[in-house]
Amino acid sequence: xxxxxxxxxxxxxxxxxxASTGVPPRTGQVVLAPASADEAPSEQVRILYRLNxxxxxxxxxxxxxxxxxxxxxxxxxxxxxxxxxxxxEADQLVARAAKGIEEEVEAGVRLPLGRGFAxxxxxxxxxxxxxxxxxxxxxxPILREKGIRSLLGVPLIVEGDLIGVLHVGSLTPRTFGPRDxxxxxxxxxxAAPGIExxxxxxxxxxxxxxxxxxxxxxxxxHLVDVAGISAAARYMPASYDVGGDWYDVFQLPRGRFxxxxxxxxxxxxxxxxxxxxxxxxxxxxxxxxxxxARTLQLVDRYMRTMVEPSMATAAYAVLEAETGVIQxxxxxxxxxxIVGPDSGRIIEVAPAPPxxxxxxxxxxxxxxxxxxxxxxxxxxxxxxxxxxIPLTESINLLLEITAGASSAEHACQLAVEQLIPTGxxxxxxxxxxxxxxxxxxxxxxxxxxxxxxxxxxxxxxRRWLHRHGVLEPDAREILLAVNEACANAIEHAYSPAPAEFxxxxxxxxxxxxxxVKDEGSWRAPRGEGRGRGLKLIQTAMDEVEVDRSETGTxxxxxxxxxR
Amino acid sequence: xxxxxxxxxxxxxxxxASLTGEVDISNAPSVEEAIASAIPNHASAIIxxxxxxxxxxxxxxxxxxxxxxxxxxxxxxLKLVIPANSPAADALRLAGVAPHLPIMESVQEARG
Numbered sequence: 072x073x074x075x076x077x078x079x080x081x082x083x084x085x086x087x088x089x090a091s092t093g094v095p096p097r098t099g100q101v102v103l104a105p106a107s108a109d110e111a112p113s114e115q116v117r118i119l120y121r122l123n124x125x126x127x128x129x130x131x132x133x134x135x136x137x138x139x140x141x142x143x144x145x146x147x148x149x150x151x152x153x154x155x156x157x158x159x160e161a162d163q164l165v166a167r168a169a170k171g172i173e174e175e176v177e178a179g180v181r182l183p184l185g186r187g188f189a190x191x192x193x194x195x196x197x198x199x200x201x202x203x204x205x206x207x208x209x210x211x212p213i214l215r216e217k218g219i220r221s222l223l224g225v226p227l228i229v230e231g232d233l234i235g236v237l238h239v240g241s242l243t244p245r246t247f248g249p250r251d252x253x254x255x256x257x258x259x260x261x262a263a264p265g266i267e268x269x270x271x272x273x274x275x276x277x278x279x280x281x282x283x284x285x286x287x288x289x290x291x292x293h294l295v296d297v298a299g300i301s302a303a304a305r306y307m308p309a310s311y312d313v314g315g316d317w318y319d320v321f322q323l324p325r326g327r328f329x330x331x332x333x334x335x336x337x338x339x340x341x342x343x344x345x346x347x348x349x350x351x352x353x354x355x356x357x358x359x360x361x362x363x364a365r366t367l368q369l370v371d372r373y374m375r376t377m378v379e380p381s382m383a384t385a386a387y388a389v390l391e392a393e394t395g396v397i398q399x400x401x402x403x404x405x406x407x408x409i410v411g412p413d414s415g416r417i418i419e420v421a422p423a424p425p426x427x428x429x430x431x432x433x434x435x436x437x438x439x440x441x442x443x444x445x446x447x448x449x450x451x452x453x454x455x456x457x458x459x460i461p462l463t464e465s466i467n468l469l470l471e472i473t474a475g476a477s478s479a480e481h482a483c484q485l486a487v488e489q490l491i492p493t494g495x496x497x498x499x500x501x502x503x504x505x506x507x508x509x510x511x512x513x514x515x516x517x518x519x520x521x522x523x524x525x526x527x528x529x530x531x532x533r534r535w536l537h538r539h540g541v542l543e544p545d546a547r548e549i550l551l552a553v554n555e556a557c558a559n560a561i562e563h564a565y566s567p568a569p570a571e572f573x574x575x576x577x578x579x580x581x582x583x584x585x586x587v588k589d590e591g592s593w594r595a596p597r598g599e600g601r602g603r604g605l606k607l608i609q610t611a612m613d614e615v616e617v618d619r620s621e622t623g624t625x626x627x628x629x630x631x632x633x634r
Numbered sequence: 635x636x637x638x639x640x641x642x643x644x645x646x647x648x649x650x651a652s653l654t655g656e657v658d659i660s661n662a663p664s665v666e667e668a669i670a671s672a673i674p675n676h677a678s679a680i681i682x683x684x685x686x687x688x689x690x691x692x693x694x695x696x697x698x699x700x701x702x703x704x705x706x707x708x709x710x711x712l713k714l715v716i717p718a719n720s721p722a723a724d725a726l727r728l729a730g731v732a733p734h735l736p737i738m739e740s741v742q743e744a745r746g
Contacts, residue, residue: 322635324655325688358635522660526637529656529689547724554691558659603729604692610728 115250118146122258127265135265136168143239143258144170147251151219151240154262155182155189157233164189164236172240175213178487179305182210188222189236196233198225198256200247212481214240223247225255227263234267298531299508300328300392303479305487307500309453314499315342315383316451317350321358326392326530329357330505332404332449333385336425345381349374349426353387363387363400364436367426371402374427382427386420386449392530393537395441395507400434402426405452405462408470410482411445415474417466418447443509443538446482448473453500454490479504510535514576519569520561520589528557528574539578540634549583549630552611555604556587556626563591563624583630590623637661638687642672649673650741652683657694666697670704680705681744683715684722695729702735712736713744 121142127135140152151171155164158181166180185194187210192199201207201222209215214222217240224238237259239251302320315335323329331353335342349370356369366387374381386404390397399407399418403425407418418439424432441447448469455465472489476482482504491500514535518524532553536546553574560572575586609615614629638655651669673680682698684690702712714737716722726732738744 324635522658525658525660525691526656544719544724547721548728550689551691551725551728554658558691558693561659603695603731607692607725607729610730 118254119257121146122254122261127261132266133168136262139258139262139265140168140170143237143255146254146258147239149239150242151217152238153240154227154235154237154266155180155193156227156235156266157184157193164193167235172213172217172219174217174488175211177491178213178484179307180211180213180484186210188214189224189238192224192226192236192238193233196226196228198223198252200252202246203244212484218242221245221247223251223255225252225259227259227266229263229267234263237262298392298527298534299510300390300505301479301508302328302330302503302505303483304503305483305501307453307487307491307496309338309496309499312338313340313343314338314453315346316453316499316501317346318449318501318503319350319354320503320505321354323358323389324360326533328390328392328505329354330388330390330447330449330503331357331385332407332451332501332503333383334404334451334501336382336384345383349383349385353385357387357389362436363389363398364434367400367402367434368432371426371432375430380427382425384425388447388449390441390447390505390507393533395443395445397439397441397447398436399439400436402432402434403428405450405455406466407447407449408466408473409439409441409445409447410470410473410476411442412475412477414442414445415470417470441507443507446473446476446479446504446506448476448482448486448502448504450486450502451498451500453496453498454486454502456498476504478508479506482506510538513578514574517571517573518557520563520572520591522558522561525554525557525561529554532576535576539583541583541632542634545630545632548611549585549632552608552628552630553585553587555608556585556628559604559626560587560589560591560624563589581632581634583632585628586625587628588623588625638665640665640668640672642669644674644677647676647678648681648745649677649679650681650683652685653687653690655687656689657687657697658689658691659693662693662697665694666701669701673705673710675708677710679711679713681713681715681741683741683744685715685717685720685741687720687722690722690725692725692729695726695731698735713738715739715741715744 144152153169153172153175154167156167158165162184164182166175169176182190184190187208204220219240221241221244224236226233227235227237304318317333319331321329335346352373353370356366384402384404386401388397388399401420402423406420409416421435423434455469457465473482473485476485483502532550572589577584612628612630616627618625638657638661641652643650657665705712714735716737717739
């Protein structure tokens with residue numbers, strides 16, 4: 072069945088077997104172009120044969136994907152073809168092979184399930200056709216940058232399990248019809264088992280595989296995205312050997328975020344295993360609320376308890392969400408860069424020894440501030456070390472390339488696209504970025520009516536109140552009241568369907584107004600708890616209006632603040 | 635990251651439960667369960683220390699009330715440590731419950 076999604080997007084639901092059934096879908100509400108009448112049946116047979124060519128089975132995975140993508144590109148006369156594979160552990164799609172958008176694979180694009188073009192194909196296991204990319208929800212910036220106008224994608228399914236997504240794109244607006252969909256489905260049905268087989272019986276060298284698995288499983292795949300603070304990262308192994316580079320990102324108490332980069336001296340399994348230990352040690356000391364300098368010192372002491380001497384460079388920074396202030400300590404690691412819409416600077420770090428280098432090493436902390444809209448980027452030497460080029464020159468080039476980055480993801484993408492040489496990598500590369508998003512003057516957001524969002528709402532409000540110069544204890548009281556109103560909205564949403572509520576905050580010359588609006592039906596405060604919540608709101612605010620109607624409840628709260 | 639956490643110290647028949655982080659409707663039930671299950675039957679007095687707590691809302695206040703009722707049934711005494719000007723003190727004051735609860739300034743005072 073085809074269902075129109077507005078803005079020129081059409082969704083095509085497939086039967087249970089997904090693409091592997093190869094059954095063309097019935098057309099419904101949206102009329103797609105019919106198979107071109109002048110296409111000879113023999114041409115269709117030729118295309119189908121080309122996609123099912125037994126000779127394809129003779130190829131190794133790389134050559135197989137390469138050849139199949141070329142044939143899909145040919146058969147559909149499209150500009151781009153890409154395969155994204157499903158990474159089960161991370162619950163993300165990872166770009167694996169592409170024609171016409173090779174950047175997507177080189178940049179190691181990772182996409183969440185459930186949102187965006189590919190994410191929805193994977194989550195909902197439906198084919199999706201997007202007539203006009205400009206009016207659709209596309210998460211992968213490369214698709215837009217490449218100038219793709221129309222997209223068609225199908226899920227890759229083997230024995231009922233989702234393994235990835237296959238999609239094609241056109242640089243000119245194009246209507247993809249049932250014929251195009253059928254061909255793409257045949258290609259998906261052909262590709263899926265081949266990929267799965269190759270994944271199971273990978274011919275990769277054993278130690279390399281083990282080391283890669285070790286390394287991958289040690290790197291965090293879920294990066295924070297809270298109240299305008301977001302993070303992104305990349306790890307690229309060297310071509311012939313695994314290395315000891317790592318990154319880490321985590322949330323700390325009191326609205327702070329930790330960001331780590333490190334590089335163990337040496338290569339191979341030993342370096343990868345040591346990297347895992349150091350990453351865990353640093354993370355553990357950090358969540359004990361130790362300062363960045365003290366955390367590095369403790370990791371150094373931990374290394375000194377090891378039988379074999381080892382060394383690593385590392386940097387650890389803590390960002391305070393409310394103010395953008397960063398505390399940074401570096402153990403002989405390369406200086407981070409800060410980039411923004413119209414700014415860029417290298418954060419010179421005080422010279423300090425690597426971890427594990429000297430007995431009784433100590434480290435110092437320095438402070439820097441991220442302005443709203445700026446991104447801090449940490450990286451390992453693999454990104455900037457080039458034979459014959461002075462390091463300072465490479466770092467300046469990195470700054471130039473990433474200047475103007477609009478997000479953490481964007482900064483990583485720019486750095487990888489333009490600094491990672493195509494072909495073999497001599498050294499592994501890690502980079503991690505954290506973006507301090509700008510807050511709008513007035514807040515107006517919709518949130519899922521779930522208890523877990525409250526902590527994020529408070530984080531966001533603390534930032535907003537700080538930005539509007541609201542001081543303690545006013546800020547604390549306002550935070551309590553708005554949190555209660557939001558909790559109230561969440562408790563109203565007791566329908567089984569996913570519900571949302573709205574939060575607005577405005578500042579009219581010190582007259583703050585907060586509006587919390589839900590769509591649940593009003594229930595009288597249940598028990599003492601809710602009663603206390605309303606009492607709290609009334610005491611904390613100057614004026615409170617509660618409007619209950621059939622369609623929902625709106626609480627408006629006003630408070631004048633001195634600054 | 636856990637939004638909030640509980641650390642329990644046992645000193646003979648005195649139990650000190652210290653809350654850290656934040657307590658709201660998302661974790662109040664699990665925090666309550668964690669405290670209640672950490673209190674042995676032989677305990678005679680329980681000190682709930684909110685000194686380090688960074689945030690508590692009305693769901694957290696209800697937790698305190700429920701815990702107190704539960705302990706009363708068992709003949710156990712609950713004391714709260716909430717220094718003036720702490721985030722917990724603000725919440726209890728705004729909710730209008732501060733005068734009705736046994737609140738001390740420090741663990742030392744609560745012991746005495």
